[in-house]
Amino acid sequence: MSAAAAAPALAGRPGRGVGHALELRGLSKRYGSFTAVDAVSLGIERGQFLTLLGPSGSGKTTILMAIAGFVAPSEGAVLLDGRDITALPPERRDFGMVFQGYALFPHMTVAENVAFPLRVRRLSRAEREAKVRAALDLVQLDRFAERRPAQLSGGQQQRVALARALVFDPDLLLLDEPLSALDKKLRAELQDELKALHRRVGRTFVNVTHDQEEALSLSDQVAILNHGRLVQMGAPEALYERPRTRFVADFLGTSNFLRGQVEAAGGGEMQLRAGETRLRQAGGDLPPGATALLSLRPEKIALLGAGEAAANQVTGSIAAWAYLGAGFSLTVRTSDLGALRVALPAWRAPIAPSEGLPVRLGWAADAAVPVLEDGDAA
Incomplete structure (x- = not known):
């Protein structure tokens, strides 16, 4: 039986939203004086792939267990298609679940x-x-x-766990770090398969991970959590390109943080000063005299050759470097901006990196993004 033949039994139609819409309203969970989840509200449309992302202890697994019905919230509600299911026991929620350890019967x-x-649902043998044939196919x-x-290999066992979770046409599929036990290469392969599987079945997926690349690769929406609170939620590209806080910029990928005093603002641009270095920054509406914090991704910094110019320029020397296959990771020491991380493609790199080598760096006025200090986030 082909995957196409299996489709009528399990798969939905991409874009038709056969999954169910999920909403959390003011969800909190306390254990004595410890607050594991703090008033989290979010919603996901039917058929989408949501990832709960955050460091250890951020509350993401507790939220997933509350969605599944294994954890009773201290406050708030879980809604499915607008219907409050907070008090509904797990066995009546009709959700599929895939655990980190697969939980297969040996x-x-x-x-x-x-x-x-x-068998639990007492379907006939036929x-x-x-x-089962459709799910395995x-x-x-x-x-x-x-x-x-x-x-079976680890990857094959994970696919069996996915088939078992999908075989009864669940309303939601919940995934608790399903790829974390796999090696890096196999994890990347399973990410592609999981994304394709989500498209085929059309169900709503809710995934928990601490792996940023996995979240960016798989998700329609990512909810970033820290200390039990929802810090920012959005499409992966929006979160990566436009983080609101230092925590989000630092946790989701790698970032340089530049701090400068606003000298002038207007026309959609700020003029900043950091020591003797002047910076041009598109966007931002801080008044003159205020301190601005900018997030600048390493891949958005270029090495400038003789005669090349950029909106922002700074000189420095390579303090450390590493070859990563596709590129070089450089740490460049500057006098006013401190150490800057630079991602340099290895293919036809303009320099052969070496410690102490003088370099000139440049980036566009819209390459960096103004961000809030974490304590200032709303």
């Missing part, structure tokens, strides 16, 4: 593992067999139906 075959949710494991989990 004594069962692949087919028996996938069929387990259907219905079970048809749905969807994750490209139909040839492994009679094998045991121990006979």
Whole structure:
């Protein structure tokens, strides 16, 4: 059976939103005096892929468990298509779940593992067999139906867990760091497969991870959490290109932080001073005399050759460098801006990096983004 043939049994139509809309309203969870989740409100449209992203202890797993029904919120509500399901027990929520450790039954075959949710729901044998075949074909494991989990690779076991979570057509699919146990290369491959699977089935996915690349690669929307609070939520590109706070800019990728005093503002641009260095910054509306904090991504800084100019220019010397295959990571020491991280493509690089080498750096007026200190965030 082909993936196309399996589609009627499990897959939705991309863009038609066969999944369900999810909303959290003022969700909080306290354990004694400790607040794990602090008044989180967010919504995701049906059929979208949402990732809850944050460092350890940020509250993302607690939120996922509250959505699943395994954790009772101290305050707030969980709504599915506008219906309050906060008090509904887990077994009545009809959500699929994939855990970090797969949680497969070692004594069962692949087919028996996938069929387990259907047996619990007392489907007939014929219905079970048809749905299991469709689910295994969807994750490209139909040839492994009679094998045991121990006979499979980590990536194959993860796909079995996905098939088991999808086989009963769940309203939502919840993923608790499903790729974290895999090595980097296999994790990248499974990210592509998971994204394609989401498109095929059309269900609403909610994923938890601390891996920034995974969040950017997979998601329609990313909710960034810190200390139990929702810091910023949006499309991956918007979060990366336009972080609102220093925490978001620093956690999602790598960033340089430039601090300067506003000398003039107008015409959609600020003129800043950092020591003896003058900076031009597009955007921002701070008054003269205020201190501005800018986030500047390493890949947006160029090495300037003789005669080349840029809106912002600074000289320095290479303090450290590393070859990363596709590029070089440079740490350039400057007098007024401190150490700047620079990402330099390795293919036809204009220099051969070496410690102490003098360089001139430049970037456009709109390359950096004004951000708030974390304590100033709304």
